[in-house]
């Protein structure tokens with residue numbers, strides 16, 4: 359049996375897979391089992407932010423692998439303590455818990471918020487429409503998109519949803535029972551849309567007034583993806599809790615919850631735990647990822663982003679009938695396509711030409727290339743996009 363036949367026979371059919379078997383990667387490129395090369399504009403959904411097999415990260419992983427992989431959290435581990443220190447230095451005065459994925463980090467953040475809130479009789483949580491927070495029962499309960507929730511009732515209670523940008527609805531929903539609000543400063547799965555500035559300001563104000571926690575899901579917007587190390591740093595909002603995963607391990611599974619010190623210190627011993635969370639390999643890798651994402655690196659990401667943005671704007675002027683809107687936040691990019699042009703068709707056309715792309719929201723093409731992408735590769739992408747749009751325009755007329 360081929361890999362694809364085997365997978366179809368033995369893997370639970372939860373995924374709609376592209377019929378390509380990826381065998382290896384390097385930088386911005388991956389190769390399939392037949393040696394065909396693809397330009398990766400996905401980074402495995404905003405995970406491999408430093409590119410595939412980044413040499414510094416590979417070196418650290420190999421070194422740690424030859425020392426020790428795992429001991430339980432009943433013992434102290436240097437890579438875990440070192441990584442926590444670095445994360446705090448780069449965020450706010452707080453403390454860290456390590457998990458293994460984004461959903462797990464959000465699930466833990468919700469537990470922390472409820473432990474904190476229930477002591478004061480606050481258990482209600484606000485989340486936003488079009489949000490995405492993961493696929494566990496707790497995190498689909500927090501997710502504001504029906505397609506992820508259908509059929510899983512009963513979900514977690516006391517979660518109220520607000521339309522992003524609707525300040526009136528926010529004010530009406532935010533009563534004295536609210537222990538926390540969950541948000542992504544840029545909703546990525548939801549269509550690559552930033553929250554409006556006035557809405558964010560009102561969240562900050564209400565959180566202070568009602569004594570509720572602001573929990574920012576940085577699973578996708580974090581780790582340099584949007585041009586700063588964390589997305590919230592561009593929005594003038596001060597979180598009480600942030601959650602991380604995706605880019606933190608550059609492909610090695612790790613998640614984290616960062617919690618303001620006063621709240622973190624109030625957490626009782628024994629109320630949360632993880633077997634794999636904070637293991638040697640994951641923490642050593644994540645530290646090397648964070649060290650690589652320094653100021654110089656992030657400056658370069660911003661330059662690459664503005665180059666990409668200006669080029670895309672020019673392309674849109676050429677195809678205003680097909681490209682409805684373009685949103686660029688660092689190297690998280692959303693391109694709304696006209697209803698006449700299905701995003702699935704465009705993704706397929708890119709694939710045929712050796713480029714991997716993503717979708718988001720309703721009909722949005724999403725790009726999340728490795729942050730190390732060069733102008734040359736961006737040009738290749740743009741030339742291909744132009745050819746596809748020309749062809750599609752011809753077909754549609």
Ligand SMILES: *Cc1c(COP(=O)(O)O)cnc(C)c1O
Pocket residue numbers: 458459460461462464490491492493542546547575576577578579603604
């Ligand atoms: C991917 C994602 C998650 C879920 O992360 P997993 O590691 O798949 O559990 C949660 N929140 C956001 C914003 C994400 O993009």
